[in-house]
Amino acid sequence: MCGICGYMQKDNIKDKDTILNMKDSILKRGNSDNNTYIYNNVALGHARLSIIDVKNGKQPMERIVNNKRYTIVYNGELYNTNLLRNILITKGCEFETECDTEVLLLLYTVFKEKMLNFINGIFAFAIYDEENNSVFVAKDRLGIKPLFYTLKEDKFIFSSEIKGILASKFVSPTITKSEILELFALGPAHSPGRTYFKDILELKAGHYAIYKDGTLTINKYWDLEEKKMFDSDDEIIDNVKFLVTDSTKRQLVSDVGISSMLSGGLDSSIITKIATDSIFNLHTYSINYENNDKDFVANSYQQTKDSDFVKVMVKYLNTKHTDVIVNDTSLFNSLYESVIARDMPGMADIDSSMYLFCKEIAQSNEKVVLSGECSDEIFGGYPWFYREHLKNNKGFPWALSENLRESMLKPGILNNGDILKYIIECKEDTLKDISHISCDKFENEFKDINYLTIKYFMNTLVERTDRMSMQNSLEVRVPYADHRIFEYVYNIDAKFKLGLRNNNDVVEKYVLKQAFKNDIPTDITNRKKSPFPKTYSKDYLKLLEDKLLEILDNKESRIHEIINADFVYSLINSHGENLKENLFGQLMTYPQTLAFIIQIDYWLTTYNIKVLI
Numbered sequence: 001m002c003g004i005c006g007y008m009q010k011d012n013i014k015d016k017d018t019i020l021n022m023k024d025s026i027l028k029r030g031n032s033d034n035n036t037y038i039y040n041n042v043a044l045g046h047a048r049l050s051i052i053d054v055k056n057g058k059q060p061m062e063r064i065v066n067n068k069r070y071t072i073v074y075n076g077e078l079y080n081t082n083l084l085r086n087i088l089i090t091k092g093c094e095f096e097t098e099c100d101t102e103v104l105l106l107l108y109t110v111f112k113e114k115m116l117n118f119i120n121g122i123f124a125f126a127i128y129d130e131e132n133n134s135v136f137v138a139k140d141r142l143g144i145k146p147l148f149y150t151l152k153e154d155k156f157i158f159s160s161e162i163k164g165i166l167a168s169k170f171v172s173p174t175i176t177k178s179e180i181l182e183l184f185a186l187g188p189a190h191s192p193g194r195t196y197f198k199d200i201l202e203l204k205a206g207h208y209a210i211y212k213d214g215t216l217t218i219n220k221y222w223d224l225e226e227k228k229m230f231d232s233d234d235e236i237i238d239n240v241k242f243l244v245t246d247s248t249k250r251q252l253v254s255d256v257g258i259s260s261m262l263s264g265g266l267d268s269s270i271i272t273k274i275a276t277d278s279i280f281n282l283h284t285y286s287i288n289y290e291n292n293d294k295d296f297v298a299n300s301y302q303q304t305k306d307s308d309f310v311k312v313m314v315k316y317l318n319t320k321h322t323d324v325i326v327n328d329t330s331l332f333n334s335l336y337e338s339v340i341a342r343d344m345p346g347m348a349d350i351d352s353s354m355y356l357f358c359k360e361i362a363q364s365n366e367k368v369v370l371s372g373e374c375s376d377e378i379f380g381g382y383p384w385f386y387r388e389h390l391k392n393n394k395g396f397p398w399a400l401s402e403n404l405r406e407s408m409l410k411p412g413i414l415n416n417g418d419i420l421k422y423i424i425e426c427k428e429d430t431l432k433d434i435s436h437i438s439c440d441k442f443e444n445e446f447k448d449i450n451y452l453t454i455k456y457f458m459n460t461l462v463e464r465t466d467r468m469s470m471q472n473s474l475e476v477r478v479p480y481a482d483h484r485i486f487e488y489v490y491n492i493d494a495k496f497k498l499g500l501r502n503n504n505d506v507v508e509k510y511v512l513k514q515a516f517k518n519d520i521p522t523d524i525t526n527r528k529k530s531p532f533p534k535t536y537s538k539d540y541l542k543l544l545e546d547k548l549l550e551i552l553d554n555k556e557s558r559i560h561e562i563i564n565a566d567f568v569y570s571l572i573n574s575h576g577e578n579l580k581e582n583l584f585g586q587l588m589t590y591p592q593t594l595a596f597i598i599q600i601d602y603w604l605t606t607y608n609i610k611v612l613i
Helices: 017-025 081-090 098-117 162-167 175-185 233-250 266-276 305-318 329-344 349-362 404-408 418-431 440-468 484-491 512-513 538-553 565-574 592-604
Strands: 001-010 033-039 042-047 061-065 070-080 122-129 134-139 146-153 153-160 174-176 207-211 215-221 259-260 283-289 321-327 366-370 475-477 583-586 611-612
Touching: 001 122, 001 162, 017 042, 017 162, 033 070, 042 070, 042 122, 042 366, 061 098, 098 122, 098 134, 098 207, 122 475, 134 153, 146 162, 153 162, 162 215, 162 418, 162 475, 174 475, 175 404, 175 611, 233 266, 233 484, 259 266, 266 305, 266 366, 266 512, 283 305, 283 538, 305 321, 305 538, 305 583, 329 349, 329 440, 329 475, 329 592, 349 366, 349 440, 349 583, 349 592, 366 611, 404 418, 404 565, 404 592, 418 440, 538 565, 538 592, 565 592, 583 592
Parallel strands: 174 611, 259 283, 259 366, 283 321, 366 475
Antiparallel strands: 001 042, 001 153, 033 042, 061 070, 070 122, 122 134, 134 207, 146 153, 207 215
């Protein structure tokens, strides 16, 4: 994995400082090597984390094919490189390296934008085509790898991270009512293609764009589609097992060490089991919090502790295991580092704990780690797939928090009801892309929630993982985020996904459990879904309350420009007892709400954001 950036303009580029500044701002995404490229009116920058063909895979990579010049900067991994290489050889292509970067570049020279139909992997890349004087940019089908962009006068500017665009100085950090709506109606999620910055957009998952003659043309090349499922139940289970196993094995290719995140949950346990079949003495990592075993309080969302089940899997697989322990102070301090990593306020300590987790893993010899992320979203692992009060919510089922969100915002910025109205508009706008083929109400409702969860909730988690890991120059691979898995599982009957054909009780991720029930301990398959662990420390909560009081008491704090201070004071004074809603489902409750506000203040200040309302 790497970081890419660049820009194209009407006239030839004469200064080198702009692309150097852009590239230098994203160096943490790749600490192995970095380079820039300027040719005529295009400038490209690259920060490389060397994984495949460490010696020869330098970027930007230029090739001259049939007397035509092509140059690429690329962030990602292809998991069908050998297949693509063989296809290109039949087309007369010759290779100078073993890296997938060259495969991508030559694939473009043969197939142009149709190249995207051949790729299995996660990626964001830009290719300069000298003959057409154009830049072709593309993003993987599920949006695992980021690509932000802005159009400014005669320039097209792009980067793996927002900080790369801001470093160009072509655009200034600004928010208006439109961005405040995104932040307070949806945060820490955001609409597909939007950010919390005015004029800075994100290329959507499954899209590509061509910038030519001052015009950016964007096209969608992939999306989830409803198709009739003809496979029997047994065939479905066999196919799911094959797809998950095949995807994981494809992602074990690396010239550097590979490890695995292991939570003791179903998803990471399956991935780790498959990996141990190929890697002897696999290094596994789990995360826990200081004194969390003592402070843990079971609830309807998190009924069990990860640590108990991690021990089961470590013993079962005989892995080399490290338990990363996070303390209150480092968790609190990393709230700020995680804002820098994301360039926006995020999931509070859900972000900062992942930042610390990745930081610890990155200190080992492994540059690559596997994650079980992106399974719940497609296999039906969340309560809003089946709990009626969540399914029937007007807004998004994971964030029944319109009142809290409106109360947090300074009066007068928006009109009463604007928050809920915007949430509903975003939801309905996204669902316009779905064309149902079933007449079954339950099936169609499930499909709607499935689609929304992938486009919003999963995207928020994927962003978190990418930014927190790449800020530590660590590559996280997500085997479940294989488009073949998503295309297939999306069309499995909803009732079968939830185990409702065989009994009256919902079984989360029933199909996945059936597929791997003979490969992992029954303690794991029987365990109820548990979210990413949070700290239950009262000391951590006190750090948050004290810091936010300090911010509020300072009348010069930037947070006063947009936050309702009286409401937040009342929250703290009651220690959250009068908080009736969770900001973002089970992941962001009272402590994370405070931390989110702290992050907003830090973001406004550190990024020197101009608020225009």
